[in-house]
Amino acid sequence: MNISTIVKQGVLIVHVEGEMDMHSAEQFRSSVDTSLETSGAKHIIFNLQGVTFIDSSGVGVILGRYKKVSILGGKLAAVNVKPQVVRILEFSGLLRIMKLFGSESEALDSL
């Protein structure tokens, strides 16, 4: 898994590439949490264009980030999500707490 993060308009944008499963969950968690702390960002946008697979461990680690930011009123959004990933996010109820957008700028506008 490749993860890179940038901050735009005070929002943490996380680009993820690869498969989100138990194997990559820890790397995902620590990268995102570290960037959250150092940036002081409140909201997170996940750009999942490069994510080809997700299972419940991947969903779990996104939910974990939600729990973290929502305490301080932060929100999650995801962009460029592939159909097979959308399906798992939907199925697991995650779309109730994380909205999907077609582009980063749309997502930024919504936050």
Next chain:
Amino acid sequence: MNISTIVKQGVLIVHVEGEMDMHSAEQFRSSVDTSLETSGAKHIIFNLQGVTFIDSSGVGVILGRYKKVSILGGKLAAVNVKPQVVRILEFSGLLRIMKLFGSESEALDSL
């Protein structure tokens, strides 16, 4: 493996997609030989654009077609061959009996 054949200017053109190994060798052999017989073509051009893998069984089945057509003065050519496949063809000495071209029309012109 997917194989389709057409005849252009009396030359049999074979489009191959997939992996050329022992598993697909028999299908390759029988498709090409049947088309050779029904078309009466003398030369063969293999369009290997869709071939992602070849091993010695794949090389062997191409060589077998060479033996068949060369008796009647026929030649082989191959087009759109991926680098990893070129390497195996070269390594196995097959490029001495089968020239590579960038397009079907170039290959046709050479025959």
Next chain:
Amino acid sequence: MAINNHIKMNFTSNSENIGIARVTAAAFAAQVDLTLNDIEEIKVALSEAISNAIIHGYGDIVGEVECEMFLSDDILEFIVTDYGVGIADIELARQPSYSSDPERMGLGFVFMDSFMDELSVESALGKGTTVRMIKKITNDKAH
């Protein structure tokens, strides 16, 4: 029902191997003409079963996971076995949102159940767990 193909994988309970087993299962499933969606579902279900073997079955211990794949005339069957701690109450474990680990979602069995046509779980405390999953091959071309 004749078995037309069979692969057994054994590997150490290393999370690297979850992705490798998924790739193998996808290639195994591609022998028959399934939809991409079916193959995705198989990958998710297998990923859940193997992740459970590694996380819950073995935890911090390194153990051996077994993953068998069978192709019969009209089904694909996947069997994942670990020789770890076992499950005390299978019915409870299979309940949606139940997890013994507060950090996890309890969705593994839900995914296996929803994405495969049959799911059965056998387990014995201290001996290990076996999960069997069947995907029916309904696509006409597969026959």
Next chain:
Amino acid sequence: MAINNHIKMNFTSNSENIGIARVTAAAFAAQVDLTLNDIEEIKVALSEAISNAIIHGYGDIVGEVECEMFLSDDILEFIVTDYGVGIADIELARQPSYSSDPERMGLGFVFMDSFMDELSVESALGKGTTVRMIKKITNDKAH
């Protein structure tokens, strides 16, 4: 040298499984940072060893092929075993262009030899054959 990961595959001598084993090996090799070329070479070498087990080891009989993959600190090792007819003269068999089958090219061992860093063959008539192949991990990033 510590073994960092290990996968064993057992499968019936069905030619479908050659491609499945290749995909598994490529995923196994992708754990370390090899070049695409290295991964291609591993795929070809493994394909040759497994094809030989199926064609020469078993021929028309259905048997079991075993394919083990080991990752240590600086090598990838692949071991392919069949319990078929065995090889009478290993030195002769390994000679370029030698094949007991007039339809084949006798390039299998040449490819294994050229594409891997080490190759060793053990065989006993009527008992079977084991081929071990090692690829060194030379890429700096792998360490």
